[in-house]
Each structure stands twice: as structure tokens, then as C-alpha cells.
Amino acid sequence: MKRRTLLASAAMALGLATAGIAEDKTKVGFIYVGPVGDGGWTYEHNQARLAVEEKFGDKVETVFVESVPEGPDAERVMTQMVLEGADLVFTTSFGYMDQTINVAKKFPNVKFEHATGYKTAPNVSVYSARFYEGRAVQGTIAGEMTKSNVVGYIGSYPIPEVIRGINSAYIHAKKVNPDVQFKIVWAYTWFDPAKEADAAKVLIEQGADVILQHTDSTAPQAAAQAAGDVITFGQASDMAEYAPKPRVSSIIDNWAPYYIERTQAVIDGTWESVNTWNGIGKGMVGIGEISDAVPAEVKADALALKESIASGDYHPFTGPLNKQDGTPWLAEGEVADDGTLAGMNFYVEGIEGTIPQ
Incomplete structure (x- = not known):
């Protein structure tokens, strides 16, 4: 016992x-x-x-x-x-x-x-x-590499995070290519490969030879690859299986x-x-390797922009910038405050179309 x-x-x-x-x-x-x-x-x-x-x-x-x-x-x-x-x-x-x-x-x-x-x-x-910091880098590459001057953008939902990305990409594409146009398709999903592929195909049919996305699957990459001479960017992850083309770089969330x-x-x-x-400076936003499909001078411009953002020398939303309707938003040298960016609900001047409600 x-x-x-x-x-x-x-x-x-x-x-x-x-x-x-x-x-x-x-x-x-x-x-x-x-x-x-x-x-x-x-x-x-x-x-x-x-x-x-x-x-x-x-x-x-x-x-x-x-x-x-x-x-x-x-x-x-x-x-x-x-x-x-x-x-x-x-x-x-x-x-x-x-x-x-x-x-x-x-x-x-x-x-x-x-x-x-x-x-x-x-x-x-x-x-x-x-993420808008990475979109600035992508916009620079897109603006310099498009031959049709049409950049397609697949939006998920019309929330400030996505609108910021569209604006940032457009601002920086326009800086290097005054003739660039953005066409935006809203997929109303974060992840739906079929919808994302359809959105990419629609944009390509409308003349886009560059596709940016704020959706999560690799379906737009596959659609661009099938179409031929179209370039894309990895979203959230490197999507390097589609490098060196159509995926020419990426935003990587760390x-x-x-x-x-x-x-x-x-x-x-x-x-x-x-x-x-x-953002980029703290390493939460990474820029995936820029492939050899990107000309050396374009790559140099993109990397220089990345470094200036990372160091804090440059902010992607720096004036002069107007809102879509032409009303002044940021004066020369003025930088957008975080409050406005966090609640962004407008396009910048030059983007066509309306934000869905």
C-alpha cells in the first residue's frame, strides 16, 4: 500500500x-x-x-x-x-x-x-x-517599361489601403511617363484565382501591357504569361516562379x-x-529582386527611389499634387500626413473613373 x-x-x-x-x-x-x-x-x-x-x-x-x-x-x-x-x-x-x-x-x-x-x-x-512605398517603385518601373502607355491595376476592395496603392503607383508612373494611363478593374475579392485571371484578361484586352494587382493569388501572373508581352509584379509575396518575366519585381510583406x-x-x-x-526603411515592406527583363537604367531608377524612401529622404506623397477633380491637395514640397493617408478616399489628378462606394 x-x-x-x-x-x-x-x-x-x-x-x-x-x-x-x-x-x-x-x-x-x-x-x-x-x-x-x-x-x-x-x-x-x-x-x-x-x-x-x-x-x-x-x-x-x-x-x-x-x-x-x-x-x-x-x-x-x-x-x-x-x-x-x-x-x-x-x-x-x-x-x-x-x-x-x-x-x-x-x-x-x-x-x-x-x-x-x-x-x-x-x-x-x-x-x-x-505598401504604397513599394507601389511607388512599381509605378516607376511600369511607367518606364510600358509600350502601350496603358497600365492595368486589379483592385480588391475600394478601401484606403488599396486606393493609396493605386495613387502612389500612378503618381510615380506619371513622373517618368507623362502619357501613361491607368485602367482599374475591381475584383471585390482578396483571393479568387478565377476572378483575378478574368480581371487581368480584361485589362490586357483593353491594351494594358503592365498589370499591377492588390489581390493575393498568382492567377494574374499566369494570365500575363499566357498573353505574351505583358509584365507583372508579385503581390505580398515574391511570386518568383514567374520571373524573369512576366514578374519583373515584387512587393514582399515581411x-x-x-x-x-x-x-x-x-x-x-x-x-x-x-x-x-x-515600410521599406524598417524592413516590413521588401522589394523583390528586379529581374534582367528590366533595362539597367530603369532598374537603377527604381533602386534609387527605393533607397531614398528607405532613408526617409523622400516620401511618395510629396506635392505638388491635386485631387482628381483638380482641387489642390499638397503644395510644392508638402508631404501628406498619416491621417489623410490612412483614410484616403480619393484619386489623384489624372486617374480616370470613380471609386466605387
């Missing part, structure tokens, strides 16, 4: 120790709008999740749910993730904003990080990248340092609600 008592006590002690270890492990959850294999936006968020696992090892457990639609069901998925023990949840798409706030209210001890939104709470941070930093803050008990908006 004594032996059994000792064994039971040892087992109980071991169980408590094991429970303590499990309790000490930080659980980090990720909600994705697309599949992890999309080759773009969600792929890069998932690469960052894997970097968190590599950095922290047994100290952290990560979980994720992919292809979660923006809307009411996202709230259910977030709630379930928290009920299953998540200490920190990254909700990685703009359309999760209200759902993130709602769930955060119910679980004040859980930390939430929402990508590309603007609503915060004591336990909700927001973070985004200055979330790993941020995810590691914020996970460490939860582990340390130092997490606070913050608003982070970094």
Missing part, C-alpha cells in the same frame, strides 16, 4: 509539473482570409507564423485557421480559438476589424493584433505596412519580426496596445 501511495504521489507531482509546463506555453493563433498556399498575402503571414515557431520552440504553440470569410463567421472562429486557449490572436485581414473588437471585449485578458485596420482597444493592437516581437511581449508580460505602420 505504501508503495502505491508513493507511486500515486509521484504521479500526481509529475502531473502537476506537466500541467505547469503546459500552462507556461504561450498559445498564438492566426486567422487567415485565404489559404496558406495562395502564394501571396496569406502565404507570407503563415511564413511569419513558422518564424515564430522557429524562434520560440517549445515555449510557444501556434494554431491557425485558413480561408475564413470576412464577416460574422470570423467572430465564431476567433471565439473558438480563444476558448481553446489562445493567449494572442493575429487577425490578418482588414475585414476582420469589427469582429476582432467584438471578441476582444468578451476576453479582456487575451491580446489581439489586427492587420491593416484602425480600431484599437486596451487588448487590441493594429499593424500594417506602408511580418516575421513584428510577430516575434509581439509574441515576446506577451511572454514577458509587457504587451501594450500599439498602432504600427512601417
Whole structure:
């Protein structure tokens, strides 16, 4: 009997120790709008999740749910993730904003990080990248390389993040090519290869020989490749499988340092609600290798622009700039403030068409 008592006590002690270890492990959850294999936006968020696992090892457990639609069901998925023990949840798409706030209210001890939104709470941070800086580089290449003077742009949703990108690309294409025109097709999706391919084909039929996209799949790359003499840019991820042409460069989202930093803050008990908006200079926005399909002088111009943005010597939204209707926006040398950029709901002068409501 004594032996059994000792064994039971040892087992109980071991169980408590094991429970303590499990309790000490930080659980980090990720909600994705697309599949992890999309080759773009969600792929890069998932690469960052894997970097968190590599950095922290047994100290952290990560979980994720992919292809979660923006809307009411996202709230259910977030709630379930928290009920299953998540200490920190990254909700990685703009359309999760209200759902993130709602769930955060119910679980004040859980930390939430929402990508590309603007609503915060004591336990909700927001973070985004200055993608418009990368669009300036792309616009420079597009303006110099187009032969038809028609650049096509596939928009996802008409939200400030996407409108900023269109404006930045256009401003910089126009600087190097006064004759350039932008044609914009709204896909109303972040990830739908069929819709994205159709949008690319429509733009190519309208004369575009350069395609930019703010959608997540590689379908526009494939459509451009099939069309022949059309160039593209990787979106969110390098999409280098289409290099050296049609993909001539890319914007690469590098979330790993941020995810590691914020996970460490939860582990340390130092997490606070913050608003982070970094760009090329801080490494959150990367410019993928510019391929040999780009002439040397064009590449040099693009890289010089990248360096001037990274150093802070140049801001992509520097006046003189007018709004689409011709009203003055920025005077000579004036730089747009972050508040205006964060809520941007207008095209700059020269872009044709209206922003859908």
C-alpha cells in the first residue's frame, strides 16, 4: 500500500509539473482570409507564423485557421480559438476589424493584433505596412517599361489601403511617363484565382501591357504569361516562379519580426496596445529582386527611389499634387500626413473613373 501511495504521489507531482509546463506555453493563433498556399498575402503571414515557431520552440504553440470569410463567421472562429486557449490572436485581414473588437471585449485578458485596420482597444493592437512605398517603385518601373502607355491595376476592395496603392503607383508612373494611363478593374475579392485571371484578361484586352494587382493569388501572373508581352509584379509575396518575366519585381510583406516581437511581449508580460505602420526603411515592406527583363537604367531608377524612401529622404506623397477633380491637395514640397493617408478616399489628378462606394 505504501508503495502505491508513493507511486500515486509521484504521479500526481509529475502531473502537476506537466500541467505547469503546459500552462507556461504561450498559445498564438492566426486567422487567415485565404489559404496558406495562395502564394501571396496569406502565404507570407503563415511564413511569419513558422518564424515564430522557429524562434520560440517549445515555449510557444501556434494554431491557425485558413480561408475564413470576412464577416460574422470570423467572430465564431476567433471565439473558438480563444476558448481553446489562445493567449494572442493575429487577425490578418482588414475585414476582420469589427469582429476582432467584438471578441476582444468578451476576453479582456487575451491580446489581439489586427492587420491593416484602425480600431484599437486596451487588448487590441493594429499593424500594417506602408505598401504604397513599394507601389511607388512599381509605378516607376511600369511607367518606364510600358509600350502601350496603358497600365492595368486589379483592385480588391475600394478601401484606403488599396486606393493609396493605386495613387502612389500612378503618381510615380506619371513622373517618368507623362502619357501613361491607368485602367482599374475591381475584383471585390482578396483571393479568387478565377476572378483575378478574368480581371487581368480584361485589362490586357483593353491594351494594358503592365498589370499591377492588390489581390493575393498568382492567377494574374499566369494570365500575363499566357498573353505574351505583358509584365507583372508579385503581390505580398515574391511570386518568383514567374520571373524573369512576366514578374519583373515584387512587393514582399515581411511580418516575421513584428510577430516575434509581439509574441515576446506577451511572454514577458509587457504587451501594450500599439498602432504600427512601417515600410521599406524598417524592413516590413521588401522589394523583390528586379529581374534582367528590366533595362539597367530603369532598374537603377527604381533602386534609387527605393533607397531614398528607405532613408526617409523622400516620401511618395510629396506635392505638388491635386485631387482628381483638380482641387489642390499638397503644395510644392508638402508631404501628406498619416491621417489623410490612412483614410484616403480619393484619386489623384489624372486617374480616370470613380471609386466605387
